[in-house]
Amino acid sequence: MKIDVLSIFSDYLAPLELSLPGKARAKGLLDIAVHDLRAFTHDRHRTTDDTPYGGGAGMVMKPEPWGEAFAALEIAESDTIVFTTPSGDRFDQRKAEDLSARPRLVFACGRYEGIDQRVIEHAREIANVEEISLGDYVLNGGEVAALAIIEAVVRLIPGFMGNPESLVEESHSGDTAGLLEYPVYTKPPVWNGREVPAVLRSGDHGAIARWRHEQARRRTAERRPDLLAPSALADGTPIQRAVPGDAGELMTLQRACWVQEALANPGVHIPALHESLDDIRAWMGEWDTYVVRRAGRLVGAVRGRLEGPDRTAWDIGRIMVAPDLQGEGLGRALLEHIQDAAPAAATSYLLFTGAGSERNLRMYKKAGFRLRSDLATPPGAVVLSKPRRPNS
Known part of the structure; x- marks a missing residue:
């Protein structure tokens, strides 16, 4: 998979060099490039924003740098441009799975009051477009959202995880889709007076599976009832x-x-x-x-x-x-x-x-x-x- 990220604060994306994403790049599973949007400006101050038409607070990101950046990246019809925005569709595991099957993702990280709408309209003419929000809150910019989405997506690439079974048993995934993950335990069997549930030490795999599913269902009902299918x-x-x-x-x-x-x-x-x-x-x-x-x-x-x-x-x-x-x-x-x-x-x-x-x-x-x-x-x-x- 190839991923490009456009931002005026490229240092925000430094974590992409760390941990498993960094190892995936070393293995050749992932090609990530971060691009400074200011490189596509031509004035002395490298301006990427201006006042909004119609008045109002804040600034709006100008269309010209985005248009030049898209052209320089030679975006194709099969590529997907992801705009991280609080007004987008909410991101979830299903969307992560969908994006993980795309050959190339280009993240457009907005700032200030957002990106000129004409940029998004232009993007729809040259590629697939996804407008995605992490949730019902506002961040200072799209970089943090892009990092979260990238990590959720690239870990689904075949060969990325050392043990692919761990993907199936996670919250929102596999057979437990729609449920939060069940409680997990490791050694020692007793810590601070608290024991590991006996069923997990029983060796009865059927009973363990039933216990885990029930715990996942109860945890979801208690913490996130909105995830339960009606x-x-x-x-x-x-x-x-x-x-x-x-x-x-x-x-x-x-x-x-x-x-x-x-x-x-x-x-x-x-x-x-x-x-x-x-x-x-x-x-x-x-x-x-x-x-x-x-x-x-x-x-x-x-x-x-x-x-x-x-x-x-x-x-x-x-x-x-x-x-x-x-x-x-x-x-x-x-x-x-x-x-x-x-x-x-x-x-x-x-x-x-x-x-x-x-x-x-x-x-x-x-x-x-x-x-x-x-x-x-x-x-x-x-x-x-x-x-x-x-x-x-």
Whole structure:
């Protein structure tokens, strides 16, 4: 692979000479060249920026040096020019894998308020273009982003890593794509009173594989739930995390569902029927809430959060299905989803329902929940619980 980097601060790219990238260059696997954009200017001050048209703070990088640099590098249609910019597509492992298959990458490291847009338009006429952002924050320039992207990309080149199996087991990679990497341990077996998990010393490779996958899934659910693929109904409709804008529709759905509960439990006070829009917005900030939409309409929802003195009980609530869709299995799907969404700290599941809500009780008992007469309940309600299995 060949990589060129254009920057006005070429010293920023010195780390490319170090560690594995440097060794890859020595092996001939990688050809990296860093170019000073100022070399393509012609004034005494080697100017690469100017004030923006339309006014505003900051400076904008001029198009002329970039155009001359691209011409000097003899960029071909098969090459890819990467603009590192906070307004680009977010970089991830899938993008790293994609870029690692490209024959040549040319990184254009912007500074100040960015590069004149005409440079990007010109680049699209002569090569492939990728506008890439590391995340939702702003750096002083594109060099740090280019370094991160280059390291993520070149380590995927065949022959780059001494042990290619290590690539498969990393976060976001191989069979664990979408998951963070599981916890890792080495000798000694006991350190500072902390032991290596017994399963890792068991020699049972199947059990070890299962343990690692479960740990990866739990770590991802706890730290990066956004990485988990959304659950889906049988017809492919996704179950997605609720956003603040869903509050109004949740209020409408909630009232429709709990009118039915009120009819099944006459005389019982049902808080969900009396909540205001502000109440719903408030609890959405405290509960993990998921919704289902069909044809743009919010038709189902569920929520969960850790409760109890030791915060190990996953409290499941507000399982709601639009009245015209009840009986199609959506409630069961929501119940399964919210159990899967429980964080690693949860050791049990807990939920309440009306004592007269026979349909709900049948669904919960079929899902393994059992009545708990030993736990306090609001008037007219019953509480059910279910232990969380170690691998669930």
